[in-house]
Amino acid sequence: MKNMFSFSFVFLQNLYIWILKIKFQNNIEVNLFQRERLIEHLESNKNWDVIIIGGGATGLGIALDSVTRGYKTLLLEQIDYAKGTSSRSTKLVHGGVRYLAQGNIDLVREALYERGLMLKNASHLVSNQSFLIPNYNWWDTLKYTVGLKLYDFLAGKLSFGKSIHINKKKTISRLSTIKTDKLKGGVVYHDGQFDDARLAVNIAQTSIENGATLLNYCKVTGLLKNNKGIVNGVIAYDTEKDKSYSLNAKVVINATGVFTDEVLQMDNENAKNIVRPSQGIHLVLDKSFLPGNDAIMIPKTDDGRVLFLVPWHNKVVVGTTDTLLDSHSLEPKPLDKEVDFILKTANRYLNKKVSKEDVLSIFAGLRPLAAPKDDSEKTKEISRSHKIIISDSELLTITGGKWTTYRRMAQDTINKAIAIGKLPNKKCKTKNQSIHGAMESVDRTNHLYIYGSDQKSIEELIKKEPELGNKLHLNSDFTKAEVVWAIRFEMARTVEDVLARRVRMLFLDSRAAIFAAPIVAELLAKELGKDKVWERQEIDNFTKIAKQYVL
Ligand SMILES: Cc1cc2nc3c(=O)[nH]c(=O)nc-3n(C[C@H](O)[C@H](O)[C@H](O)COP(=O)(O)OP(=O)(O)OC[C@H]3O[C@@H](n4cnc5c(N)ncnc54)[C@H](O)[C@@H]3O)c2cc1C
Numbered sequence: 001m002k003n004m005f006s007f008s009f010v011f012l013q014n015l016y017i018w019i020l021k022i023k024f025q026n027n028i029e030v031n032l033f034q035r036e037r038l039i040e041h042l043e044s045n046k047n048w049d050v051i052i053i054g055g056g057a058t059g060l061g062i063a064l065d066s067v068t069r070g071y072k073t074l075l076l077e078q079i080d081y082a083k084g085t086s087s088r089s090t091k092l093v094h095g096g097v098r099y100l101a102q103g104n105i106d107l108v109r110e111a112l113y114e115r116g117l118m119l120k121n122a123s124h125l126v127s128n129q130s131f132l133i134p135n136y137n138w139w140d141t142l143k144y145t146v147g148l149k150l151y152d153f154l155a156g157k158l159s160f161g162k163s164i165h166i167n168k169k170k171t172i173s174r175l176s177t178i179k180t181d182k183l184k185g186g187v188v189y190h191d192g193q194f195d196d197a198r199l200a201v202n203i204a205q206t207s208i209e210n211g212a213t214l215l216n217y218c219k220v221t222g223l224l225k226n227n228k229g230i231v232n233g234v235i236a237y238d239t240e241k242d243k244s245y246s247l248n249a250k251v252v253i254n255a256t257g258v259f260t261d262e263v264l265q266m267d268n269e270n271a272k273n274i275v276r277p278s279q280g281i282h283l284v285l286d287k288s289f290l291p292g293n294d295a296i297m298i299p300k301t302d303d304g305r306v307l308f309l310v311p312w313h314n315k316v317v318v319g320t321t322d323t324l325l326d327s328h329s330l331e332p333k334p335l336d337k338e339v340d341f342i343l344k345t346a347n348r349y350l351n352k353k354v355s356k357e358d359v360l361s362i363f364a365g366l367r368p369l370a371a372p373k374d375d376s377e378k379t380k381e382i383s384r385s386h387k388i389i390i391s392d393s394e395l396l397t398i399t400g401g402k403w404t405t406y407r408r409m410a411q412d413t414i415n416k417a418i419a420i421g422k423l424p425n426k427k428c429k430t431k432n433q434s435i436h437g438a439m440e441s442v443d444r445t446n447h448l449y450i451y452g453s454d455q456k457s458i459e460e461l462i463k464k465e466p467e468l469g470n471k472l473h474l475n476s477d478f479t480k481a482e483v484v485w486a487i488r489f490e491m492a493r494t495v496e497d498v499l500a501r502r503v504r505m506l507f508l509d510s511r512a513a514i515f516a517a518p519i520v521a522e523l524l525a526k527e528l529g530k531d532k533v534w535e536r537q538e539i540d541n542f543t544k545i546a547k548q549y550v551l
Contacts, residue, residue, distance in 0.1 A: 032208050033489050039238070041213040042245060048074045049423060050414075051234055051249035053220045053263055056086035057196070057403045058386075059255035060203040060214075061410035061430075067212035068433055069414065069426040074247065075204075075212065076236050078219035080497045082200035083330060084257045086403065087501050088365025090282065090319050091312050093118050093126050093192025093404050097297065098306050100151055107385050109154045111404045115192050116158025118404065122199055122435040124442050124452030128160045129193035129310070131295045132186045134171060134178055134349065141165060144187040144299065151189060160190035174294050177352045193295070193310060195450060196403055197501035201490050202452075203406075205436035216491055223252065223266050223395065231267060231395040240493070251422035253413060254397040257368045258328040267395050274389070275399055277327070277366040281334040282319030283342050283551070284361040284508060289352055290316045301345050309346065313447075314477075315360060315508050318346055325366070331548060332364040339551065359551040361510040368399050388416050396422075407431075447477040451485075458485050472516035478503040483520050487527040495520045495542040510549035517542045 031037070050066045052059045055077025063075040077083070095112035096104075119126045135141040148163035164187070171186035172178065204214050217239045224233035224246060233248035254263040264271040289309070290296065296309040303322075310317045321338040339362070346354050370387065386401030386409045396417055401409045411428045418425050437452030448455045461481045462469040468481035486492040486502035498520050500506040505513040517539050525535040 031488065033205060033491050035215070035240075035491065035493070038208070038213055038215050039241070042074070042215060042218075042236075042247070045072070045074075045213070046246070046248055048072050048247060048249040050074070050251055050253065050417070051076070051247060052253045052255055053234065054084075054254070054256040054259070055081040055200070055204065055214065055216060056084045056255065056257050057082070057200060057203075057406040058086075058257065058398055058401065058409055059253070060200055060207065061406035062253055062255055062398070062413050063207040063212050063214060064203055064210070064433065065407070065410035065414050065428060065430050067207050067210045068429040071414075071423060071426070073207070073212040074249070075207070075214040076218045076220055076234070077214070077216045078239070079330065080216045080493070080501060081204050081214075081491070082197040082501050084259075085365045085367065086200050086257075087197035087507070088280075088282075088363050089196045089403050090280075090308055091193055091196060091310060091317055092129075092308065093194050095151060095154065095191070095404075096402075097148070097151060097189070097191075097299070100147060100154075101299075104385075105154065108151070110408060111402065112151075112155040113158060114405050114408050115160070116155065117407060117431060118194070119158075119160075119192055121433060122194070122202065122438055124437045124439060124450060125199045125202065125435070126192050126194040127444075128190055129295055130161070130293065131189050131191055131297045131308075132166075132171065132175055133189070133297050133299055134175065134186050135184045136182050138184060140299075141184055141187065148187055148189040160192065163187060163189040174292055175296065176291055177289060177350050178296070179349055179351050188294070189297075192404075193312070194403075195313075195504065197504065198450060199403075199435070201502065202436040204491065205489075206433070209436065214491075216497075217493060220263070220266075223263075223393075224248065225393060229393055231391075231393045251417045252395055253417070254395060255413075257399075258366045260368060260397060260399050264391065264395075264397060267391055267393050271391075273371055274397075275368045276371040277325045277332075278369045279323045279325050279332055279335070279338070279364055279366055280320035281338045281342065281362060281364040282317050283339070283346075283354075283359045284312075284363075285316045285318060285354060285358055286360065287311070287314055287316060289346075289350060289354060289358070296349065298345065298349055301341075303341070307342070307345050313504060313508055318342055318354075320365075322367075324369075328366050331545060332366050333548060334362050334364045338364075356551050361507055361513075361549045362551045363507055363549055370400060386412070388413055390416070390420060394420065394422065448482075454485070454489070458482060461485065472503070472505065472519055473509075473512040475509065476505060476512050476516075478505055478516075480519065480523060483523045484527065487524060492524075493528075495524065495538045496545055498524070499542065499546075506546055506549055510546050513549070514543055514546045517546070 049071035052075040067073040095108040145165045220234045222235035258277045260275045261273045298307040389397040492498045499513045521535045521538040
């Protein structure tokens with residue numbers, strides 16, 4: 001009987017997706033991503049198989065895994081997709097050379113495998129990036145050449161390219177801004193590079209296209225329990241509509257990153273903190289500081305970490321740090337000592353001097369690390385692998401991990417829900433699941449490549465309304481058409497959603513983003529039917545946040 005029900009549900013779900021696809025192909029106006037449609041789904045469905053709290057990489061991955069297995073899936077995000085840590089990464093899809101040095105072979109092998117799948121499934125957003133480790137003594141040359149051969153070996157068939165040693169002359173020709181004094185040569189290796197927040201939005205779209213309901217600006221404020229104390233749902237608060245909902249689910253999954261303990265304490269007010277935030281900051285510089293195609297990896301900074309200088313959207317991202325904090329926030333603030341550390345380390349390796357005035361944007365993110373057992377435990381030594389915790393109330397919590405392993409983390413979480421009898425057994429299907437926008441060959445000459453298969457539609461928008469081809473700022477490629485696209489099809493609701501996580505301008509050039517805010521606010525007000533007071537408020541809200549991204 002149970003199987004019959006589950007079969008009928010999957011059948012109806014597939015029928016629904018099929019009808020929507022036909023409507024799409026026939027150009028009948030169906031916008032799957034419209035908030036009103038998603039809210040309607042929420043209001044007409046009170047019983048779900050899986051409810052996920054948190055719309056970062058972890059929660060979104062779980063939503064996609066869950067819905068593609070055929071479970072009725074709901075994801076709730078309190079602000080916007082990737083508003084938390086998932087938009088603030090170093091933008092690497094990597095196995096983690098550092099974890100290799102720490103001897104964590106299993107973690108590296110798993111991440112290298114996932115790296116390969118990400119490149120295949122989200123080819124428009126993930127690219128193969130060459131990295132150069134400059135060597136200033138022969139021992140380092142030998143150590144990194146051998147170490148990176150092992151890295152290649154662990155990647156197996158999904159290798160991104162062979163690591164090689166190159167001499168001093170070649171190193172200088174590839175890295176024109178590297179300090180040459182005492183330079184011996186370099187080691188080249190390959191890893192992945194991506195746009196984190198855009199991948200988050202595209203995973204959200206893929207989940208919706210497969211039948212899941214996802215909502216941003218919908219905060220979980222409480223958990224529902226049955227008379228045995230088992231969690232069987234959530235109370236969700238739609239912050240736009242100022243309305244609360246009670247929603248039931250077979251399993252509730254807490255995927256809230258550094259907010260994990262808040263949800264655990266909704267379940268049990270005496271629950272101990274299991275997460276301790278560790279802050280990492282990044283500085284964004286003009287491309288002239290690293291003009292070539294290679295990224296730089298500095299394998300050992302003064303505090304024993306690694307520092308990356310990575311080309312990203314025609315700028316350079318430099319980071320990161322690892323600073324244990326006592327509290328978390330949605331907009332973590334970079335510390336002066338972190339800024340000084342990055343500038344000092346970069347200046348030790350670059351012959352073009354970087355100073356505070358050169359910083360186009362600065363952003364901080366928080367790693368949800370397992371709380372250290374005592375103060376002697378250093379953050380860089382705490383395991384970065386993910387953990388799934390089952391509370392007495394059968395609430396599932398997933399913490400840790402990294403962007404690169406989001407798919408595997410999701411697979412493990414849903415498998416765990418099956419293993420404890422919360423869901424009927426169904427196989428994971430995400431290994432070959434294309435992410436919204438993925439296409440076979442990507443021409444990266446036009447900045448719109450990042451939209452993958454949606455690029456054409458944005459160009460169509462500009463053809464129909466040439467005014468939308470206007471740039472948001474003289475120094476930036478981003479156009480008004482991308483803003484309109486983000487509002488209509490990418491679930492952007494605020495100026496910050498657009499400029500921080502759809503077109504990434506806030507992360508690339510914070511002053512330019514502040515300049516562009518009124519243009520974006522006007523387009524938003526027009527598309528969403530809001531008045532001038534709302535528009536003004538949006539500009540003020542954004543400017544306040546954006547000022548933190550100016551150094
Ligand atoms: C500085 C830094 C650099 C990094 N670089 C890399 C890298 O280069 N490559 C890599 O693979 N990994 C990297 N990582 C790791 C990676 O970014 C994280 O592992 C990942 O983004 C964590 O995602 P998450 O979904 O667990 O958390 P988050 O992205 O923080 O998502 C949690 C979400 O839950 C929401 N939420 C919280 N409470 C509620 C509630 N009550 N109701 C609804 N929603 C709620 C929040 O708003 C948030 O959006 C880096 C991390 C940091 C900090």
